[in-house]
Amino acid sequence: MIEQITTYQETTELTRLAELANEESAVITRIMSHDVATIQKLMALGVIPGMAVTMLQRFPSFLFQVGHTQIAVDHSIAATVEVSRTKD
């Protein structure tokens, strides 16, 4: 189990949704919120660990796509979603 995680980390990098550049894709790994309601609402919109996400726009708010759903969030939410992006 531990070995697996190590290999995983070598090729990918954990960051926050808010750090993704325009048109950059990543995989959602975790919602770092303690608020059950926030977690539940994000999951209802498809923001679920394991799902792929693509950043579409960063200003004035964040716009990203999960599946075929586009979601707009503010920085406070975008910063709570942990994603893993493939290292160059």
Added chain:
Amino acid sequence: MSAIIEKNRNKSCHQEISEKSGHPVLAVVGNPNVGKSVLFNRLTGMYATVSNYPGTTVEVTRGRLQLGDSEIEVVDTPGMYSLFPITEEEAVARRLLLEEKPRQVLQVVDAKNLPRMLPLTLQLLEAGLPVTLALNMMDESADLGFSFDIELLSELLGIPVTGTIGATNKGVPELREILEERMAMEPVADCTPLLCAGNCSHACSMAMPMCHTGTAAFKYHPIIEQAITDISKVIGANTELSARAIAVLLLFEDAEILSLINEESPEFGEQILQIVAATKAQFDQPLNVAITMDRQATVNQLVQQVMQAPATRGKAKLEWLSRLLLNPWSGLPILALVLYFAIYKFVGVFGAGFLVDLLQNKLFGGWINPFATKIIEQIMPPLWSNLFVGDYGVITLGITYAFAIILPIVTLFFFAFAILEDSGYLPRLAMLIDRLCKTIGLNGRAIIPLILGFGCSTMATMVTRVLETKRERVIATLLLALAIPCAAQSGVFLSMVSAIGLPGLAIYISILLMIFLVVGLLATQVIPGKPAHFYMEIPPLRLPRLANVLAKTYSRMEWYFKEVLPMFILASVLLWVGSLAWTGNAIVFSPHHGLFGLLERLLDPLGALIGLPTSADVALNPALRFTGGTILLAGFFRRDFGAAGLWYLFQAGLLSPTQVLVAAVTFTLFLPCIAQFMMMKRERGLWMTLSMTLFVMTVAFGVGFLLRMGLLHFGGNIHFLAH
């Protein structure tokens, strides 16, 4: 309440029949933005009743559907994402599912978003509800290049599945056929291969041979499955929802279900809490996340089998336009254009200008009112004829204002708003201005009530429910009461202010904007609570359908007129009653001498503060007809009614530019009409409403007074013409 854990449920047929109507019930459920209401309208036709769910502010729509020989009651439940409720809407939707005991649940999903929609299907099936699935908006998914194996999906889920396009009625006749068949069946839980634990009934295993293989069975993580088994043992088998579904909800720490269990047996509640705590300890993430991930994994496998994605990823038809709207550099200029054409040109110039002139001056002024006046004055003594015609007449004042001034303006506004709503423009606007909203303690979501407030502040006050925190609802309610003119007001005031020239218009708009921002900023500092978060689904842009836009406009107009027309008539009647005076030997109609005259004189100082005619002025110049006090009193019944009084004075050329500007600013800021006051009381409570009202009045008259002093000091046309 006990419906959730109702023991010893008797599955006889009459139990699935609505207590209210005596007809079997079909519940329509689904996420928001899946075209659920359009499909509901397709099934039930135009005749739907809307009512509040008891004890909540959530509206539930019901309609009737004729299927073969039987009439079905169809309940359109509020949008729900999952059986575990976060919002009040979701809680109501879940209660409806339990209390109405639907014989069939129609789940409407957005076909292209199937991976996000099917988790709810799994939950409904897991709960033991009989489900029919409509893959809606097949046109949008086809545009993106998706195709579906609907038969396979139906087989895997063990329920009927059909494709529909609510907007064009495609697939709806087929859906009706399926529903007719399903509604005629005994309501038993569907046998879903996915959920089959190998203990199906004989009939079920005959129908679903794969059920016993256990290969497709949907299971959670073994630790969670163990917890579900343990909890099921505690709560027993005879529950309204399946024990499995209840157990899962308890692992989500569902407060409503837990309190029901505690009511029944605190001991059970304690045992369950222990199981939940022990299970939680074994995961490094919240249980709701773990369970949702498991469910999603099953759904993803399912979707892989039934949904074929195009080789190259397609884009939604209007994606290019969507991006233009969302980019601030193009979005803000487009917003300006939308406001200019939809609000200023369409509602203002065409509605408040052309249509009002046509209706008020030509239809009512030129034809109806002279005709009514002639007839009524012939058949009644002056005392009574003044009730119907004349300055304060029900016909010449109340009905004329309601139909000739308010109706055209508000109808056009609701029409424009419905187009913006149905096109998907509003969520994009919400994203565009979220940052700005944050500075006044709101988030982008507030754009919906705030914009609606430009139509009818009363309706908008009700719509502040879409805001999630109490703090946001309070701030939005205050701003609606204070700085946002409703369509009837702005129609009248903008025409008046525009008539005195561009500087007047600029002053009017900048003062309102300034008050809006200053009060918002202050409220953010003063009102306690956490800052709002913003997240919103941005649905694809859609071409609004005229029939839907008209239906929405109509239902809002209906609501509006139920509120507005009685107020107008009541105001006319009260003005008449207040104008009756006792001469010593008879009651006569004599404005300014009766009770109303007294009130007018009492309000004179307030009117004088902002430079409006006083009783003394009217006595000198009877042509003035209305004092500031009259307008204040009338304005309290309906802000627009007061506005209409000013409009009369303005049209008759009896107000100076300074008076026009000061009055327009004061009355825009002034206390909401009585309907909005009642709505505020309903939504925010009496004390908050009273304190807001006091604040609004102080600001309105304070600003009006200061503006008048400023204008008088810095020149301009300042003379009060009556002197």
